[in-house]
Amino acid sequence: MTEPQVWTLIGVFATGLFGMMTLMSTMFVRIIRTEIQGVHRRLDRLDADVNALMRHTFGIQRD
Numbered sequence: 333m334t335e336p337q338v339w340t341l342i343g344v345f346a347t348g349l350f351g352m353m354t355l356m357s358t359m360f361v362r363i364i365r366t367e368i369q370g371v372h373r374r375l376d377r378l379d380a381d382v383n384a385l386m387r388h389t390f391g392i393q394r395d
Contacts, residue, residue: 333341386392
C-alpha cells in the first residue's frame with residue numbers, strides 16, 4: 333500500500349468510528365429521555381391517586 337492509500341483508510345475508519353459514536357449517543361439520549369418521561373407519567377398518576385385518596389378520606393383538595 334502506498335502512503336496516500338494508508339491515509340485514506342485512516343480517514344475512512346475515523347469517519348466510520350465518529351459516525352457510529354454519533355449514532356449510539358443519539359440513540360442513548362432518546363432512550364434516557366423516554367425513560368424519564370415514563371417516570372414522570374407514573375409520578376403524575378401517583379399524584380392523582382393521592383389526591384383522590386385525600387379527597388375521599390378527608391375531603392381535602394391538594395394543589
